[in-house]
Amino acid sequence: MDRPDLPLNALRTFEVAVRQGSFTRAAIELRVTQAAVSHQIARLEELLGAKLLLRTPSGLVPTDEGVALYPVLEHGLDAISRVLDRVTGQQRIEVLKVGVVTTFALGWLIPRLPQFEKAHPEIDLRISTNNNRVEITREGLDMAIRFGEGNWAKVDAWPLIDAPMSVLCAPEIAAGLRHPGDLAHHTLLRSYRGDEWPRWFAEIGVPCPPVTGPVLDSSLAIAELASQALGIALLPLPMFAAQIEAGKLAQPFGSTVFAGRYYLTCPSDRVQNSAMIAFSNWIQSESTACPDTRS
Structure with missing residues (x-):
């Protein structure tokens, strides 16, 4: 040719x-x-x-x-x-750049990275965090982990972890909540996805009160305000298990609503190299091994 x-x-x-x-x-x-x-x-x-x-x-x-x-x-x-x-005769170190929504990075991925690094010393994994808005090619990334419904244009997406949304707040506030209707008397913190609170109230069959709390683009910021008793949050439950266990946040009601999953994504036209394949196989295996975070 x-x-x-x-x-x-x-x-x-x-x-x-x-x-x-x-x-x-x-x-x-x-x-x-x-x-x-x-x-x-x-x-x-x-x-x-x-x-x-x-x-x-x-x-x-x-x-x-x-x-x-x-x-x-x-x-x-x-x-x-x-x-x-x-x-x-040189050993090649492959650089793999992955963009990760910050909540997932801190709440799930980073504590597990030593396992990946031990299994793949030939891969230099570089993580950059974002607020779930990412352009893989323009930002010089190989792959990205993001939250949503998996329907991004020109992107292949592999589901990793379900993230049911649940009400979380400071323990002292949780102690005074008896019924979901009590939430109407508190500040409800909001993310940029404005439909989450209405969907949660619809799921439990209770009218949604006016939601006028501050809008933040980071679940971590929402969780921090909630832990300081400055409002009540609706957050992806599996990502904040450590804060609940530590007593910084409490879950006053057991009801959850499905708002999306975390996905590993890659441009559809990208030819995957060995580092990308190794990371994809590892993280999908890790997510499958966490039955409490899968539907």
Whole structure:
């Protein structure tokens, strides 16, 4: 098969630019000037006759052509590196970058990471946290763990853990709650998903009172306010088991409502390397071994 006469330097520069999300950060990784990075990308686009990257206020965004090229190129460069390492007798350390919603990272994943690191010393796992809003390719990630219903566009999603939502509050407040209707006399803390409280009240057949408490984009922040008796929270129960056990939070009512699951996700067009496959297999096995967090 004929292979196009394309410059490897330009292809590598494109891969780094997409992964880093900016010409400046790509230049730092490649140890060249920003102008050199821009020149290599322009040269590659001229040879291909297609625009690959767009500059936006939030960083570099691949075009449709760039999105199609990136995973194939990344896989190819990784494959070349592995073969070269075998030829030179070096052990290859694969870097795996995973974005994780903060609640899941602290409440479930991080305490288990030593097991993964012990089983896979050849993988340098780098975790970055977020508030459940993540763009895998633009942020230079390989995979992401997020909360939802598993229906993100152009993304493959593997269910990990169910996260039933339950009322949690400071123990001193819980002691005074006898009936769900009593919640109407307290501040109900809200997340950016505004339908959670109405769904919980609908689940137990009680009219939902006006929900006017502060809106926060982090379950951890909501839990902190609740533990300080500054409001009542509706939180994913399995992620706050440690705080309940420690007596910082209490569950006044046993009722829960299903609002979504935690999923491991990856762009549908991404060719998975060995590190991604190893992490995917490990975390799915770990989640299956936790029957109390699965439906």
